[in-house]
Amino acid sequence: MEFRSLKKQYAANKEQIDAAIARVINDANFISGSQVKELEEKLADYVGVKHCITCANGTDALSLALMTWEIGEGDAVFVPDFTFFSSGEVVSFAGATPIFVDVEYDTCNIDPDKLEIAIKSVLEDGTLKPKVIVAVDLFGQPADYPRIREVADKYNLLILEDGAQGFGGAIGEKKACSFGDISTTSFFPMKPLGCYGDGGAVFTDNDEWADLIRSYCVHGKGTMKYDNVRIGMNSRLDTMQAAILLAKFDVFINAEINEVNAIVDLYTELLSKKQDYRIKLPFIRKGFTSSWAQYTIKLSGKKERDDLQKQLKLNDVPSFVYYPKAMHEQQAFKYLNGKNRIFDCSVTNELCNEVLSLPLSPYMEQGEVARVVELILGFWV
Missing domain, CATH: 3.40.640.10 (Type I PLP-dependent aspartate aminotransferase-like (Major domain))
Structure with a gap:
């Protein structure tokens, strides 16, 4: 996949x-x-x-x-x-x-x-x-x-x-x-x-x-x-x-945007069936349209996120963490001596420990989505 x-x-x-x-x-x-x-x-x-x-x-x-x-x-x-x-x-x-x-927890923006x-x-x-x-x-x-x-x-x-x-x-x-x-x-x-x-x-x-x-x-x-x-x-x-x-x-504007949104809808439908699981799904503001560069879920913490990612990898399902480290924690910015962080960035710190991006594209098949969701929901069984 x-x-x-x-x-x-x-x-x-x-x-x-x-x-x-x-x-x-x-x-x-x-x-x-x-x-x-x-x-x-x-x-x-x-x-x-x-x-x-x-x-x-x-x-x-x-x-x-x-x-x-x-x-x-x-x-x-x-x-x-x-x-x-x-x-x-x-x-x-x-x-x-x-x-x-700092960013908003729901949109990550x-x-x-x-x-x-x-x-x-x-x-x-x-x-x-x-x-x-x-x-x-x-x-x-x-x-x-x-x-x-x-x-x-x-x-x-x-x-x-x-x-x-x-x-x-x-x-x-x-x-x-x-x-x-x-x-x-x-x-x-x-x-x-x-x-x-x-x-x-x-x-x-x-x-x-x-x-x-x-x-x-x-x-x-x-x-x-x-x-x-x-x-x-x-x-x-x-x-x-x-x-x-x-x-x-032309394929992008006439087909791929709609098709990737259909895959997103399927992800959301299947993952939403198990509300008892500790997964927070992507949030899109009313009146906003996403081009879905990533489908990013949130877990309850770093250990759970990392363990789920390992489980997906064992089953040949790729996933990525965007992003594991806050900007203010990057070594390259240490020269700023604190000027780059003048107030609390706790939401960012939380997101860095929770986010996990799943496979997504306009060309993804429904069976592939179902397999990813089955592995995710089966992680807690």
Whole structure:
């Protein structure tokens, strides 16, 4: 059993993917081919923003946003304590200070109330200047952007949406990757829309920012790549990955999102039949749509979670812990000497001991879901 069923996805879409790859090879236009621009236009139209600029990976996408806003030393950037390392790494890489904020227990996304407490604490301390809120669409569900926007506007902060796991999600009719002043996503193979290597994208409605991001992606280019007007980076999505994403895109929006939600519904239906078991199922806010990067359950504690994971592994069922360590506990952030944790992050600590992500993909079979659920419910027998 695969965790994300990438082999099954390829088998189901082999003809169009192979044709897209063959075209790139035959044209020998491996960098900045026409497929890159075509993909950017499709992605921008789907998300509902003016500009999409593709880049080498999701981490670069976040860095490009911070570069565009000139975030650096003396600036405070508020980041969920429960997320992948890159969400905070890019802040330190820019020379700014990440302030880790606790998350909501049910959604695992940044807690807007605790976010405001953190902002007030930084303002009262006066050492750093609050600049940006990084909101992560964890496991596929958008963060609570209506509330986050209220907080951001109140304190005149920018919102950077980290939609690496959220592409395809929505709040009402508004799509993920449109909620930030700048939004980003990742096309890492395991993501909801993934390529066959690394890839990322940046989204914005701001014309000036979009021009800057395009320049930063190609060594700070001006009118051409040999006219360098600023210090940038080398971060381009290659033509091969763009072609693969184009081949997968229509299937993703027209079929895979609905199909993965059907698998989720089956998981939830089968697991809900045993309410006496100590399993907390994923929670989706009313009016929110998840693209389901992960189906993550919660157990009663670390020992129970780890023992269940071992039991699944013994039966050849893959599972992963996203994430076993809070951001504020990462060794890489120890240089901050406590500035990164200015208040309680107890929910994050709890989640790190409880979460377990189960196999999930649009190509998962009902019998596979039933087998996973049988193993989980049989764990306590």
